[in-house]
Amino acid sequence: MNDHPDLRLSRREFMRLSAAGVLTGASVPWFESLASAAVKRPRGKSCILLWMDGGPSQQHTFDPKPGGEFKSVPTAVPGIHIVEQLPKLARCMKDMSIIRSMSTEINDHYDAKYYLHTGYKRAPAFEHPAVGCIASSQISIPEGDLPGFVTIDAGNDKGNGGRFYRSVPAYLGPQHAPLAVQSPDRGLENLRNDSADLDARLALLARGEARFAEERPLPAVAAKQAAYERAVRLMRSSRARAFDLDEEPDWLRDAYGRHRFGQSCLLARRMIEAGVSFVEVFHRGWDDHEGAARRIHARAPWMDAGMSMLIRDLKMRGMLDDTLVVWMGEFGRSPGDGGGHFCKAWSTVWAGGGINTGIVVGKTTESGKNAGAAVEERPVSAPDYIATLCTVLGVDPRQEVMAPGNRPMPLADKKATIIKELIA
């Protein structure tokens, strides 16, 4: 923001702050008016993170074991089996890849969430930026209408799951903090301003701004005015209608599933289309200490519908290759009944983004009393995961940014290795 080339905004730009309220293309479906204002994305990729907070049980989802509580069934890819409760996702297997060998040393909720969001362990010196904020700072459209990073609250099953982790931009700067959608029907926080005299107010504001900028032609002032200009542009932008689910046809909303999770996935797709670079859809309550079977059996229908429809919808619109979808939690659960936290061997699912799909990366122990108790092949650490995600999005994970104390910090830990099996 401080690199603004002009130290003063021109008079014309001030007037933009108070542009009269007629929206161009107001009578045209919002995505058509987008076509004329081509969304130029610097590196072309974006990401939807489906965060199952609390630690979803891998043996009750994507890594079932013989004799386990859930039956394993074949998928569209021969040789790959997932639980029978996720039939629609099974049919999408050609567009997905499963990493079964996640192995991350932390079994405590908050520390694990921090670890899996940042790729670094919590340290007293400073906070690390979450991966969504990294995406916002590296690949979001500069001076774009929409924020780079948005989070959507997809609801809450009962079940604690530890203190909620909120993505923090840390040393990347507060402008990369996520904007929150409290629930799909509520839209983006602080977006609407229903003052009847909004235009008059903005006009008055603009005149005061002009004087101050003349007296103090400094980068900080230009940065502040630029931020406001972007915010007002967003308020008036036809792209802001991305936050309105009413524009989607009923049949599509039904196909995603009328559960809050499904509608959140649909909203995420709209936001990616409109120019947001990273959307995190989170659902809390996967910390099934009393045993995962009954609870996941109840969740499976809406998770199956929402996630599979998201993948299929992205594919139908030709967006799948440019949109990475990741499903995960902060760790897995104990082999068997899925009662405890289990970070030694767990699963995540990746789709889209141009990665190699229809494969399984890594293996957990297959047979014996404690099937799935350890990673047998190809362990993947949290830094590996973050570095790979960055790479898929076109960000160099070794790139360094200054942390407090003039300390250069790479975006992902130096020790990370990319999951080469996923990179095409």
Next chain:
Amino acid sequence: MTPAEKQFSLNRAASRKQFPISLPVNATGGSRFFARTLLLGICAFGSPGAGWSAEPLFERDVLPVLTKNCLGCHGGLRQKGGLDMRTIPAMLKGGESGPALSAGKPDASEIWKMIASDEMPKEHEKLSAADKRTVRDWITAGMPTVAERQRKPDPLLPAGTRHVPAQVAAAIDQHLDRALAGANLKPAALSGDAEFLRRIYLDLAGRVPTAAEAAAFLDDTAPAKRPELIDKLLATADFGAQFGRTWREWISPPELPSDANGGKQPHNETRALGEWLGKRFASGDSWDRIVRDIITVEGELKGSPHAIFFGLAGEGGKITADGSARAVASLFMGVQLQCAQCHDDPFRSWAQKEHWGLAAFFGGTSGDFNKVTETQAKNGARIKIAKAAFLNAGSEVPAAFLGGGAFDPGKEAALRPALADWLVAKDNPFFAKAFANRTWFYFFARGIVNPVDDMRELNPPSHPGLLALLGNEFTASGFDVKHLIRCICNSRAYQRTSRPPAGMDSVALDALARSFGRMPLRVMPAESLYGSLCQVYGDPKLDLRTLAPKDGNSDGESAAVGDPYLEFKRRFFTNEEDATDFTHGIPQALAMLNHPRLLARSKALETFLKSTPAPSPQQTVEWLYLSTLSRRPAAEESADALAFLGKSGDAAKAHAGLLWTLVNRSEYIFTP
């Protein structure tokens, strides 16, 4: 022997990849700060007498080049070919190829020969022509250093006596004006009353003045009204609270500790630390007493809010000896030790041994952020280097004062009191200067030494005489905090305008700011912004949350947003290292523009309207301007505002609209 000239026993570390420092385009504030310090050739180093010279000096011109290109392989982490290039004595000693420098003779100096032929740096970008010229010219000139030029800085006032603030202020100005003249820079003009008013209230009271306070000052005709306002504010509880908060922020880590499952974080307890500090500042307690109490605290948090200091400095909420040492060094001594935890600092001369020697004073201190316990350490005053260190893990180091003084524990071995005694002694080289520098940084957004906790021989002050003056004055006054602040705020330098003089390009403006020739335009810290908004809206618990616990989720994201004040700080945080860096973006702008609370009415305005007999629109406009921008509206602003009010049928709504416009102005969010 100065620390820089000391030769430490350096272990040859195993070969590691070179320490790359790339500066990505997208990086924000902190990295640009670093870039300016490191790469911008023009530095406003001035010293009285010598003036600002164009000759290449070691610390200012050559060391940055070496740091960027050479110290990764020839520094504290490893010395390839046996060569350490961090100090001149080390380079004169040389390595396996013999002495690496020959004064006055670049063509006989190994370092120059290697650089000139591009044989060095290996596996790294080669030096630019300009950098090569700098090194060559410097060797030719006989390798002069800033330290030589600053050998005996003249503070201009005799040490050992306390002076009247006006005298100290005049000396401050003399120092700065001399350096400006030497660098051919013309300082900015003095600030107008409104600008000074807003600045002094924000700096000393952490909020903008109320309309009544503003009007009183602006209408006062007394010639000494500025010094009187400074005195008045220093006597208020608000002053204590503001400095307590400031130090609390410097002390607390960005993420407060909690148990691993993310249990309760000690937000309230940390705030209590700030309040405890605030009361001490307000009542005029001397800094040495405050710091001694912090360092020697024992017991439960209940009776002693400052007991949380060590827990905050520790890891995962547990007190650690080395964390405590690092915190004490950074906050009270102006010294960065964190690199030396695991190995000798690659770029500074602190050795691992010195870091752990200081940590040994905390060898018997244990606990968490609820309680501090001191037990007699088993090894007396020795400490084991932590397992996590890269080098020498497990070996024992005896307690030693930083900078070389050995510590003889004797029979009683009361470690922390001994450290406190040493630290706050009048002749301690770090204590007074560290506080003076940090306080200067608070007002000017830039220390006399930068970074503010990196005071060492090879990072010299930009104005050594000035730093000596402030250090001496602080010591002679018995570490009187208000006295030091009074001296600084009464200087002409502090009272200059932040409006950039016309016709200067950004490089010149930068040089002027760095020579303290003009005041910086600073972004208001989140807490001051919150306090000011609460004041003008007449709502001490102003709530700008969008997620509230009652909204559906009693758990999860909404529950994480428990406290309006904390949430505001979280959203509106600023760049602590560079107050001139505006880093807010869309999330912050949308909150200020569209949050219903800021669109609603102000109780304070309603009180004003009720208490004023038949208030005219002009009076109301004036009240709103005074309460927000700390000044009266200019003629065309009045006209605009009255036109706006006139258009609306609903007076209350119109007033709210005008207030909204004012708090969203750029002028509002800056300390001028």
